[in-house]
Amino acid sequence: MNKLLVFMVSLTLLLWGAFLWKLADRVDSGKVPESVEVNIPNANLDMRSLLALLEPQKGPVEGLRDPFRLPKQFAPAPKVVRQGGKKNVDSPEVSPAVALPSITLDAILPGAKPVAILKYRGESAVVSVGQEVWGATVVRIHEDSVKLRMGGTEFEAVRK
Numbered sequence: 001m002n003k004l005l006v007f008m009v010s011l012t013l014l015l016w017g018a019f020l021w022k023l024a025d026r027v028d029s030g031k032v033p034e035s036v037e038v039n040i041p042n043a044n045l046d047m048r049s050l051l052a053l054l055e056p057q058k059g060p061v062e063g064l065r066d067p068f069r070l071p072k073q074f075a076p077a078p079k080v081v082r083q084g085g086k087k088n089v090d091s092p093e094v095s096p097a098v099a100l101p102s103i104t105l106d107a108i109l110p111g112a113k114p115v116a117i118l119k120y121r122g123e124s125a126v127v128s129v130g131q132e133v134w135g136a137t138v139v140r141i142h143e144d145s146v147k148l149r150m151g152g153t154e155f156e157a158v159r160k
Contacts, residue, residue, distance in 0.1 A: 074121050076102040101134055103157045105146055114141040118157055 078099045106117040106124065118125050118133060125133045129141060136150040146157045 076121065100150060100153065100155050101136065103134065103136065103148065105157045105159045108141060108143070108146070110143070116141050116146045116157075118146065 076099075101120055103118050103120045106119050108117075109115040113128055115126055115128050116138070118127060120134050123134075127133050127138045127146075129138050131138050136148040138146060139149050139154060140147040144159070148155055148157055
C-alpha cells in the first residue's frame with residue numbers, strides 16, 4: 001500500500017511539474033528585446049499606481065435595494081390607538097396617536113402565576129404579569145389574550 005501511495009504522489013508531482021514548466025515557457029518574463037520600442041506610460045507599476053487607475057462605477061442609484069432596511073415581513077404593522085379613555089366633547093382637540101408594536105401571543109401557560117409566550121419581529125419572550133418586554137409592560141394575562149401597557153395606552157396581544 002505504501003509503495004502505491006509513493007508512486008501516486010511521485011506521478012502527481014511529475015505531471016504538475018511538467019505542466020508548470022510548459023506554462024512558464026509561455027509566460028512573458030517582462031524582458032523586451034532592445035529592437036522593440038515600448039510605449040507604456042507606467043512600465044514599473046506598483047499597487048498605488050494601479051489603485052490610482054481605478055475609477056468608481058457609474059450606475060443608477062434609484063431602484064437599488066437598501067441592505068440595511070428592515071424587510072416588510074418583519075416590520076411592525078402600525079396600529080394607531082387614541083390615548084386616554086374618554087373623548088372630551090367641549091375641546092375639539094384630537095389626542096395624539098401612539099404607534100403600538102404588533103406583539104402577538106404564541107401560548108399561555110396557566111397556573112397560580114400564569115406565563116405567556118409573546119412574539120415580536122421574530123423574537124420570543126416568556127413573560128409574567130408586571131414584566132416589561134419590547135417597551136411594553138404586561139398588565140394582565142387572560143385565558144386567550146394578554147393585556148399590555150405602553151406609554152399610558154393599553155392594548156391586547158392575541159393569537160394569530
